[in-house]
Amino acid sequence: MIRLEPETEEEPVDSRSLVPLWPGMVLRERYHILRILGRGGSGAVYEASDLHEGERRVAIKEIVAFHLEPRVAAETMAAFYSEASLLATLRHPSLPEVYEYFTEQDCCYLVMEFIQGETLEERLLRSQDGRLPLAEALEIAIQLCTVLEYLHSRPVPIIFRDLKPANIMLDSVAGRVCLIDFGIARRFKPGQSRDTLALGSPGYAAPEQYGRAQSTPQADIYGLGATLHQMLTGVDPSEAPLRFASLRSFDPSLPPELDELVARMVEISPQKRPASAAEVRRQLDLIRLQLPRDQRTSSRRPSQQPPPTRGKRRRQVAQLSSAAPSAAAASPAPTLPRRLLLFAGPFLLGAVVGLLGARELDLPLISASSSLQTPTVFARTPAANLLSLPRVSVRLALSYRGHQAPVRAVAFSSDGQYLASGDLAHAVHVWEPLSGELLLHYDDHHAAITSLAWLPGTSVLASSSEDGTVQVWDVAQQRRLLVYRGHRGAVRAVKGSAVGVFASGGVDGSVQVWDASTGVRSLLLLDRSRAPINALSWSPATTSLASADEQGNVLLWDTSSAALSGHQTILDVVSGQPVALLALAWSPDGSQLAGAGADGQVVLISLQGSAFLGGQVVSSSPCTALAWSPDSRLLLTASGNQATIWLASMTAYSPLYTYEEQEGNVAAVDWALNGGxxxxxxxxxxxxxxxxxSG
Incomplete structure (x- = not known):
């Protein structure tokens, strides 16, 4: 989302107004305009609903050039396509995802992820004296360092050049800090003596951006230093460019090390500034660790209750307070409005007969078409059979709070001795699950952690990242074994096999199998679609590998022959269009494969003949993760801010326990193989x- 200027109430004077789109209009027969977020001299930014993607919220940046003279119009259009094409190549949690860009009726449109929240500029305006608490300022600066590290480490480094509070979004849902508006970002050109154009915002722009020299990553470090100085002093640097008083002259309680670091970041000479954003991040981390424990945590939190998707009611759940752990078992949730889509023919008749007189428990059951065998429709558990359901007792044992960024992946080692967790700031922690004792920490990746996987029966851990690599570590020996670089682009999934190999899949559409000790690739598995791979799962027998991609395809691979042995396309429960699965999990007994859908459904595929059993909507939010119990009877799922344990079988699909997380969305779950x-x-x-x- 990009903010330009506050919305006003002026109406357009004619059809060629600088704001040609108004709430209620539909752009390109797809984007329903909801409101105007801001206006500028060359266009506007809108919040819209994507009618082709389940009314997903998007931000649309519009550039209008018809009112400009030809030369200026050409420059404006060129700058737009430069920004759009640059953003489309980037993948980082602190950058808005670009969905598409196009030209229509002399206007350019960039459609991107909608970030709910406020700019840092707005946050400073409503703060006391224009300052932020030290912990909050450090958290924002550290997250900015991670995205700058990513930009500066591209094969051709990208210099943002306009780092200031107005271009920093604070995501109120996920707790992210995002860079927005890449209008003047540029790629570093070796050998060039100075920038072609002098661009930047006075006070935040480094001196070399005014034509004195070519902008380097140190220009962004200057902008970050100016922004951090403003967060801690309340002084707008645009009022006195290039002049920064000591932090401690405003607040003597601020750490001297921080005062010295910020002074170095805003040095006139680029050579006197810190060498990289990574160095700044490390020093900020050290400064934060030296603070008293009660001052290390920011009060800024993601929203407790994200707004429900329009047209769907939130399911009421049993809640367990993390502050007071206790054993509990959830009651059956109330019934929601039924949306039952069944197959025609005898299956429809059989389902109706089976459901007559039976009270459904809570959520709608929906089956999708199969390219393998005709599906069997799930049956609900009648109220008369509730007493036969297993009883689940859950008690909070530990809350681990060692991460400085939202956690995206978790994985138990096969013996339950270790628990690994990875976050958006590319840090991996390995710790003892019952004591919380940190055993290993590394942040050698350059972008967010996407998944974690152990090699069964060993202390070998693999972490995949959006930086395009997989790192393999021996936790017991506290050393890195290798870095796998076989993918082009982000690696979204990695899974370990008992035969000593890892499988990895990424945005390049490939599934690669490689040796855990040498990194030598033994298999390259490609489907014709070459769609980005979201998830992988090995069969317990380790001879079959399942993959799921962005186009809704679930593929079963025979790794002994490198042949495709099965294919299933998962369909959205409402639109009937293919929907991506975000996670896969093979049941420990090898009989079923479970998938978590971006449309909120959980699907089950029987591996006894590869029959597709069906899918059930469990949430109005995407289902992001799942894990089986060791006995293959129960399924743990994550969706929105809820984690739910289900009875999942061919004949029953019922919720047994639901926990509602109060500190953000549940991005990942895992179930230890020992079952406890x-x-x-x-x-x-x-x-x-x-x-x-029990039961």
Missing amino acids: LLASTGGKSVRVWSVSS
């Missing part, structure tokens, strides 16, 4: 749960 522990994420925290079931 669960793990779930919530913002920057990881919860460890003691679980038992």
